[in-house]
Amino acid sequence: MENKKKTAWWATAQKHLMTATGYMIPFVVAGGVIYAVAVMLTGQAAAPTPKDGWIYQLSLVGSAGLALYIPALGGYFAFSLAGRPGIAPGFITAYLAVQIHTGFIGGILGGLIAGLTVQQLLKIKISSHYKVLGSIFLYPLVGTLIPSAIMLFIIGAPVATFMNWMTTSLASMGGAARVPLGALIGGMLGVDMGGPINKVAATFCQTQVEKLPFLMGIMGPAVATPPIGMGIATLLFRKKFSAEERQTGLAAILMGCCGITEGAIPFATSDPVRVIPANTIGSIVAGMISAYFGVVSHAPWGGLITLPVVGGRIWYVVAVLVGSLVTAAIVGFWKKDWKEEVEELSEDDDFDLDVETF
Template sequence: MEKKKQSWWAPAQKHLMTATGYMIPFVVAGGIIFALSVMLNGKAAVPTSGWLAQLNEIGSAGLALFIPALGGYIAFSMADRPGLAPGFITAYLATQIHAGFLGGILGGVMAGYAVNLLKRIKLPSNFRTISSIFIYPLGGTLIAGGIMVYVVGAPIAGIMDSMTTFLKGLSGAAKAPLGAVLGAMVGVDMGGPINKVAYTFAQTQVNTLPFLMGGVGAAGATPPIGLGIATLIFRKKFSPDERSAGTAALVMGSMGITEGAIPFATADPVRVIPANTVGASVACLTAFLLGCLNHAPWGGLIVLPVVENRWGYVLAVLLGSLTVACIVGFTKKDYVPKDLHTDSSDDEDLDINIQKF
């Protein structure tokens, strides 16, 4: 009997889930160590001297590596070991052009496709023994890395400049639309280029317009805290790994590290990214309307000592986080272990042989 044709989403989700499993330890280890250094610093700022600065470097290393790991293991899932190096390198290049985790996903997919295309080329028998360790990694890196640098880089830089100009034009607008726009930008890519534009816009005016950081700081904490709350309220919706990551997300969100939400976004982007966008927008808008002022160029609950109208700020984070938790909780399906998720015929279709060299 002819096997049922699969949609593109089933294998795509498998590749994302595989990469997310490898990526989570980078986010958790790096994010918590980074947050710990900020917390022990005694003020809402990155430490710049002493042993805390060195501790911060350790955490920063983990946060710098999680996007390359994400792209690398997407390519690994798609093309086996020959895709690993092209995926890591291309996703690293995505971080250099400030393309964020979405750029890392794109880099991993491009690398995986590039290597798989190269595998279709028939090689002489004397080249086959070195193809997996030389030809495919080299060719895949040149193709995917070249596209990332020469094709993707310039448009992303142009988009970021356009967004910065757009936000500057909104600075004199009413608080409600400005808060909604800034919050959505903070939540949509969780530390990526859009998030960075919104944060930079608020940080550069922290001394003159502290209400901007009041909203943006609350919005930045919302996605990870909201997803952490979701793993506690809707436990059946999440895998054991995701429930563990939920605890770390609560800590990172409190410390103002929006990247704590990324493992959930990579595993289920269709539900998580819109929820984060709406929740962060709610948080930023609420903080604006309640007149919260944040005098530190940072976010999360760690800045409460320098926030005016602290209860309003906490309420903004809580409302935004509950929005994220409810949207994800009510739209996400119950988690089903892999061995129960599909029947044997589907498993055969989706199985990826990671032992092939």
């Protein structure tokens, strides 16, 4: 009974966090890509300045998206928990979390506390004559003051200290020291192809794109590896796949180049025992290569489309190719030849006609 309760709790938390992440990603992608393009246009690995003219204005657009993604994460986490009344408290509490340097962890905690607070406030019975007061004053005011106070006076400082320690520790890593981290992130990104484990690793890397761009350097090749690897497998080992899967393989390569790991899902669905380990190992290899050679990416996305804003492009491409070939080789040598299943009627089978069926 206890195991079922634990599973139910985790499934519920996962659902709310996935909802929040889904709403947050457009802020990260729009802001991060636009800002990265602005940096690329300056021709220097530095933020644009007012003297750069319209490029600087473009960077402001990107900076706005990056400034909003953590408040969006907290706001929509609270929205998932408590509905519309939770949006404002969640956004405000998560914004405060940014101001006191608690990072994305503070944003998640802020959204969680705000959502739970509003959940409890919604249980208060209010007379039908005063329901308007509840929606205008009770939920936004009390629902904001309580979680904000908790963030500012209780959990903010410890979380900020932890985030500062983590950022400093990761930034100090170099060369071989980053390889285990590359393997861990790569494995998480490849194991469920866009699922909750993938989203946790991706969100962690995306939210650190400004301070720790080497994490996106790991994520970029790792997310591209499973679909490209499966696509290459359909080209090199044609007998292992049906005609439909071979066509899907070409689409998977294109999706991988665009950083969409979900392109490998059709293959994992049809043969999970062989495909999932192959995808995971390939992504681990890609993550380790990019980590070791210090690849950095200034765009919070993956695949080959981000190459213009990647530092260490050659090793980025090498990581994608080697990881994809590893995935393709494992699938190719492990998977059995595909055989079309045709049901044939033997001579001994009875061929009965029932007049009623006509």
